[in-house]
Amino acid sequence: MSDIKNKILVLICDGMGDxxxxxxxxxxKAYKPNLDFLASQGVLGIMDPIAPGIKPxxxxxxxxxxxxxxxKYYTGRGPFEAIGIGMEVKGGDIAFxxxxxxxxxxxxxxxxxxxxxxxxxxxxxxxxNNLEIDNIKIMFKESVEHRAALVLRGEGxxxxxxxxxxxxxxxxxxxxxxxxNSLESLKTANIINKFTRLSYQLLSKHPVNKVRxxxxxxxxxxxxxxxxxxxxxxxxxxxxxxxxxxxxxxxxLIKGIARLLSMHxxxxxxxxxxxxxxxxxxxxxxxxxxxxxxxxxxxxxxCDLPSHDRNFEMKVRAIERIxxxxxxxxxxxxxxxxTADHSSPISVGDHSADPVPLLILGDVRKxxxxxxxxxxxxxxxxxxxxxxxxxxxxxxxxxxxEKFGA
Amino acid sequence: MSDIKNKILVLICDGMGDxxxxxxxxxxKAYKPNLDFLASQGVLGIMDPIAPGIKPxxxxxxxxxxxxxxxKYYTGRGPFEAIGIGMEVKGGDIAFxxxxxxxxxxxxxxxxxxxxxxxxxxxxxxxxNNLEIDNIKIMFKESVEHRAALVLRGEGxxxxxxxxxxxxxxxxxxxxxxxxNSLESLKTANIINKFTRLSYQLLSKHPVNKVRxxxxxxxxxxxxxxxxxxxxxxxxxxxxxxxxxxxxxxxxLIKGIARLLSMHxxxxxxxxxxxxxxxxxxxxxxxxxxxxxxxxxxxxxxCDLPSHDRNFEMKVRAIERIxxxxxxxxxxxxxxxxTADHSSPISVGDHSADPVPLLILGDVRKxxxxxxxxxxxxxxxxxxxxxxxxxxxxxxxxxxxEKFGA
Numbered sequence: 073m074s075d076i077k078n079k080i081l082v083l084i085c086d087g088m089g090d091x092x093x094x095x096x097x098x099x100x101k102a103y104k105p106n107l108d109f110l111a112s113q114g115v116l117g118i119m120d121p122i123a124p125g126i127k128p129x130x131x132x133x134x135x136x137x138x139x140x141x142x143x144k145y146y147t148g149r150g151p152f153e154a155i156g157i158g159m160e161v162k163g164g165d166i167a168f169x170x171x172x173x174x175x176x177x178x179x180x181x182x183x184x185x186x187x188x189x190x191x192x193x194x195x196x197x198x199x200x201n202n203l204e205i206d207n208i209k210i211m212f213k214e215s216v217e218h219r220a221a222l223v224l225r226g227e228g229x230x231x232x233x234x235x236x237x238x239x240x241x242x243x244x245x246x247x248x249x250x251x252x253n254s255l256e257s258l259k260t261a262n263i264i265n266k267f268t269r270l271s272y273q274l275l276s277k278h279p280v281n282k283v284r285x286x287x288x289x290x291x292x293x294x295x296x297x298x299x300x301x302x303x304x305x306x307x308x309x310x311x312x313x314x315x316x317x318x319x320x321x322x323x324x325l326i327k328g329i330a331r332l333l334s335m336h337x338x339x340x341x342x343x344x345x346x347x348x349x350x351x352x353x354x355x356x357x358x359x360x361x362x363x364x365x366x367x368x369x370x371x372x373x374x375c376d377l378p379s380h381d382r383n384f385e386m387k388v389r390a391i392e393r394i395x396x397x398x399x400x401x402x403x404x405x406x407x408x409x410x411t412a413d414h415s416s417p418i419s420v421g422d423h424s425a426d427p428v429p430l431l432i433l434g435d436v437r438k439x440x441x442x443x444x445x446x447x448x449x450x451x452x453x454x455x456x457x458x459x460x461x462x463x464x465x466x467x468x469x470x471x472x473x474e475k476f477g478a
Numbered sequence: 479m480s481d482i483k484n485k486i487l488v489l490i491c492d493g494m495g496d497x498x499x500x501x502x503x504x505x506x507k508a509y510k511p512n513l514d515f516l517a518s519q520g521v522l523g524i525m526d527p528i529a530p531g532i533k534p535x536x537x538x539x540x541x542x543x544x545x546x547x548x549x550k551y552y553t554g555r556g557p558f559e560a561i562g563i564g565m566e567v568k569g570g571d572i573a574f575x576x577x578x579x580x581x582x583x584x585x586x587x588x589x590x591x592x593x594x595x596x597x598x599x600x601x602x603x604x605x606x607n608n609l610e611i612d613n614i615k616i617m618f619k620e621s622v623e624h625r626a627a628l629v630l631r632g633e634g635x636x637x638x639x640x641x642x643x644x645x646x647x648x649x650x651x652x653x654x655x656x657x658x659n660s661l662e663s664l665k666t667a668n669i670i671n672k673f674t675r676l677s678y679q680l681l682s683k684h685p686v687n688k689v690r691x692x693x694x695x696x697x698x699x700x701x702x703x704x705x706x707x708x709x710x711x712x713x714x715x716x717x718x719x720x721x722x723x724x725x726x727x728x729x730x731l732i733k734g735i736a737r738l739l740s741m742h743x744x745x746x747x748x749x750x751x752x753x754x755x756x757x758x759x760x761x762x763x764x765x766x767x768x769x770x771x772x773x774x775x776x777x778x779x780x781c782d783l784p785s786h787d788r789n790f791e792m793k794v795r796a797i798e799r800i801x802x803x804x805x806x807x808x809x810x811x812x813x814x815x816x817t818a819d820h821s822s823p824i825s826v827g828d829h830s831a832d833p834v835p836l837l838i839l840g841d842v843r844k845x846x847x848x849x850x851x852x853x854x855x856x857x858x859x860x861x862x863x864x865x866x867x868x869x870x871x872x873x874x875x876x877x878x879x880e881k882f883g884a
Binding site: 436461473 | 498501532539562825857
């Protein structure tokens with residue numbers, strides 16, 4: 073590997089940060105000789121992915137860690153839902169979160185989740201994807217169960233329109249209305265209202281729904297939209313940093329964000345996002361990618377699963393499996409950062425705003441901390457930084473920063 | 479000295495921060511009993527002169543340490559180049575970086591640096607300084623070798639004009655062009671184009687160039703400009719803080735910034751900016767100035783020189799010489815801050831974004847750190863702050879802060 077000293081590897085262990093369970097965090101309880109060895113060679117600190125006390129989503133935290141201020145670039149759930157399920161959106165598109173729902177012919181909603189439909193949505197999707205209404209391209213994609221996303225692409229659109237989802241059952245489908253006085257919002261609302269009626273026409277006679285009705289299940293015969301958002305115009309990673317970046321991610325949302333930044337973020341069959349994922353292969357692949365790319369990110373999902381299940385022992389084991397996979401990094405000679413995108417305490421069972429541990433190796437001021445955990449990291453030489461500070465810091469350490477001033 | 483408890487002394491050791499060389503920073507290797515004694519009496523922390531990961535220039539970092547947000551007030555290289563070579567600029571002036579270059583009569587550039595001319599530029603300057611074109615005052619001053627700066631002063635000017643420097647040899651001198659549709663930019667571009675042609679007329683027949691040509695050297699017969707910038711309208715130090723401040727600096731750039739803020743910043747013959755500078759005299763003079771001024775800043779250049787030369791041992795000795803000069807401060811009863819404007823690691827040979835150590839003495843929460851170094855400071859009671867935070871903190875400690883709210 074040429075110029076290894078200028079190579080940067082960033083490992084983001086999803087949801088790894090925690091609080092205390094019986095006096096210890098999972099990181100403190102885990103047997104993790106490789107992480108501790110790496111800690112003894114580097115400088116540690118704690119990091120607020122967004123800002124102190126702000127509970128991050130995986131989307132906003134990854135934007136921040138990649139150096140894109142989420143307060144500037146995060147435009148709502150719609151666009152990031154679409155990104156997360158693998159729709160190829162681009163800056164300027166308008167995206168919505170959607171539900172398959174059950175409607176009467178009078179457009180009264182009887183079931184907002186169409187019986188939590190679990191099969192057949194991809195067939196239903198074929199009917200309502202790739203439409204065109206008023207010269208605007210309509211893209212639709214199903215997600216899990218009744219969830220889906222809708223993307224409008226074309227000239228003269230606006231995200232400032234209201235939801236069609238009444239959020240209550242036995243209520244009429246709402247008319248999308250413009251939320252400002254612009255022609256763009258009026259046009260977008262009209263298109264959504266046409267799409268809503270069209271979805272009922274196309275879906276209500278669909279064979280999947282005929283079968284559902286024969287089985288006594290609620291048909292998925294209309295699409296409700298909510299959370300309109302503009303897909304942000306993001307400068308690509310290369311435009312922003314003059315470096316080509318690669319990203320190894322297990323889940324759609326993270327891959328989608330990387331692709332939105334035009335990073336190299338292919339699908340890898342060994343990165344499954346479940347307990348069967350092959351983390352060793354992910355690490356070896358990251359090292360291979362560093363032959364070509366100056367900077368590679370890896371999101372390891374394993375810790376997040378037991379966090380949501382509030383399973384302390386499983387989280388300890390997930391950390392131990394990550395630790396094993398990191399063995400090859402003990403010889404890494406470039407700049408290496410190991411952190412998390414958010415804390416997910418066992419006591420909470422969801423994301424929290426607690427800062428995450430951060431370890432940086434390379435041409436750093438090695439500190440006295442020789443264990444990788446939340447509380448040890450808080451004693452480290454980096455003190456406390458924010459997620460958006462990470463990229464500038466590691467770019468400077470690896471020799472890529474530009475002087476501000478003279 | 480009256481009211482010594484309200485006096486503030488800020489020592490900025492230029493480029494003192496570092497990374498590890500064979501496991502230690504120069505500060506850690508230096509014998510520095512005075513700095514360590516002071517550390518034992520105060521509170522320490524690390525400071526990002528601009529922000530984490532942002533590599534500061536000396537200009538931007540000094541603006542920040544003086545409490546002027548460089549993202550608001552730093553307007554580019556032109557103005558600060560002019561300030562640095564001692565031109566007395568003021569808010570609203572338009573300043574440029576310049577080269578003496580070698581041109582044909584057809585204004586084709588044969589040598590952008592006029593043979594890196596090292597003598598005679600002050601004589602050439604006399605010819606083209608203090609001109610007036612279209613009621614605009616033209617000020618020109620030479621710097622080292624082929625470098626110089628140009629300042630335009632008058633009504634109706636704009637910094638939004640393009641360079642005349644083609645940045646390539648065997649290319650025509652470029653016409654300065656307005657970069658927006660304003661009359662001000664058009665007028666400024668016209669003046670620069672007139673100045674360019676005038677510089678050729680005046681310089682090509684100058685005796686210095688006749689001699690150069692006889693010696694076979696490229697004549698310095700035209701001025702190329704680039705990097706137009708508006709000299710920022712900065713509130714004076716006294717306007718901002720209601721305190722008169724003094725600054726002892728060794729180099730033009732820092733003196734110039736202090737003077738731009740209308741601080742008392744005279745030339746001192748003992749402050750040379752080289753290895754022969756008399757730091758003891760600088761410290762004694764700072765204490766004398768505190769008789770009259772409530773706040774005095776000192777920039778000590780000594781550490782920056784061996785940093786750029788990547789000479790670890792010389793940097794250790796520079797720190798030891800600074801330490802000796804600080805002996806009189808062991809009895810100082812006011813508020814004392816000791817820090818650096820940026821790190822300049824031996825491993826880099828230039829500025830870096832690593833935070834700098836900061837020590838504050840006075841009515842502070844003394845911590846357990848009793849050594850002044852980057853890594854010891856990171857364990858201190860101040861944790862990690864930004865450069866623009868320093869002035870508010872020390873003004874509050876010294877009793878000058880105003881309550882925000884009631």
